Amino acid sequence: MIGVELFAGPGGLGLAAERVGIRTVGIEWDASAVATRVAAGLATIHGDVTKYGPADVPGQVLTGGPPCQTFTIAGNGEGRLELERVLEGIKLLEAREVVDPGMFSDPRTALVLEPLRWALEAIDKGIGYQAIVLEQVPAVLPVWEAYASVLRREGYGVATGKVRTEQYGLPQTRVRAVLVARYDAPAALPAPTHRPYKKGVPQSEGDPGLLPWVSMGEALDRAEPFTVISNYGTGGDPKNRGRRTSSEPAFTVTGKISRFRIIDARGNESRFSHSEAGVLQGFPADFPWSGSDIPQQIGNACPPTLGAGLFENTVHRRPE
Known part of the structure; x- marks a missing residue:
């Protein structure tokens, strides 16, 4: 077909x-x-x-x-x-x-x-x-x-x-x-x-007939826990950036995924690689992203x- x-x-x-x-x-x-x-x-x-x-x-x-x-x-x-x-x-x-x-x-x-x-x-x-x-x-x-x-x-x-x-x-x-x-x-x-993901509700809770939602930590090859600070403002305030931990799913992946800040337990800051952003969007880790503006392609x-x-x-x- x-x-x-x-x-x-x-x-x-x-x-x-x-x-x-x-x-x-x-x-x-x-x-x-x-x-x-x-x-x-x-x-x-x-x-x-x-x-x-x-x-x-x-x-x-x-x-x-x-x-x-x-x-x-x-x-x-x-x-x-x-x-x-x-x-x-x-x-x-x-x-x-x-x-x-x-x-x-x-x-x-x-x-x-x-x-x-x-x-x-x-x-x-x-x-x-x-x-x-x-x-x-x-x-x-x-x-x-x-x-x-x-x-x-x-x-x-x-x-x-x-x-x-x-x-x-x-x-x-x-x-x-x-x-x-x-x-x-x-x-x-x-x-x-x-x-479905609900903030504050553990993965273990909910309909026993369904699998638990998948967290960033489970999907990505990062050894240590981390916190993601998004590029989005919450409550209509662009200064009030959303935060999620590696034990939660990612925010919606858009072309601005490269602006998300990742803070590890020691306070070190990094960004998602193209491979990681692709994984969060459901692509294989080894997907061959090419050309320019790859974050936009992913988003x-x-x-x-x-x-x-x-x-x-x-x-x-x-x-x-």
């Missing part, structure tokens, strides 16, 4: 797909992310997703995480403000009309419509995808829900929702909006395998740990 990964980045979803036996081809325009993918042996087209379609890159599974800069809280918020225009764009695509990126104040916002364009174009060409897996920041959930309405009318079973990555074994608290779809079959989000990637669960449950799940 072949998967097509849109906005492939360094290969988070592609790596996840390959972990469950799906060979992937990724389309990515950023040269540094392409360098990482090539070093990792992931099949890659260095190009613009908007210039391609399903006839150019055939496959049975469609996956991707469109750029989120205009939707994320850390961005300028244009995507959230223009949500109604995005939903209008979805209606245009369903009617098989062209969406003009000029209808948005930031053309990157239009990129969130690309997976639906690919899915509908594949249907129209008689090469519709057997399965679709998409993920993004929580603010994109209304877009996925609108996608779901369209895809159901096209014969797909679809499930959408928000998932917490520490509940799938990632040593990091991160909430993502996801969509999974299967043609002519029911779809469902994967059941959590690990307990933008879908955690393979989460992606593998989404693919396994969607592509290999038996019909009910």
Whole structure:
């Protein structure tokens, strides 16, 4: 089975797909992310997703995480403000009309419509995808829900929702909006395998039917306990930096992960290496990060740990 990964980045979803036996081809325009993918042996087209379609890159599974800069809280918020225009764009695509990126104040916002364009174009060409897996920041959930309405009318079973990555074994608290779809079959989000993290609640407490969440100390090869001081302010105060110990999961890994300060028991300060930041994002410790702005590559990637669960449950799940 072949998967097509849109906005492939360094290969988070592609790596996840390959972990469950799906060979992937990724389309990515950023040269540094392409360098990482090539070093990792992931099949890659260095190009613009908007210039391609399903006839150019055939496959049975469609996956991707469109750029989120205009939707994320850390961005300028244009995507959230223009949500109604995005939903209008979805209606245009369903009617098989062209969406003009000029209808948005930031053309990157239009990129969130690309997976639906690919899915509908594949249907129209008689090469519709057997399965679709998409993920993004929580603010994109209304877009996925609108996608779901369209895809159901096209014969797909679809499930959408928000998932917490520490509940799938990632040593990091991160909430993502996801969509999974299967043609002519029911779809469902994967059941959590690990307990949710709650500050002050020990790993040993919680649902006995679930595994304990994974801490930074368990995931990283650091012999001594440490405290992480994040780049984020809490309570709306940028001077009040968040703190977590190595016995807790990491804060959400973003492109600013290199700014996190690590203080050991003797007061020595360090930073996460690229390998460590990648591990916290679910990549192997020896993943060959290449090119420039590696922290941004890591922060933008879908955690393979989460992606593998989404693919396994969607592509290999038996019909009910």
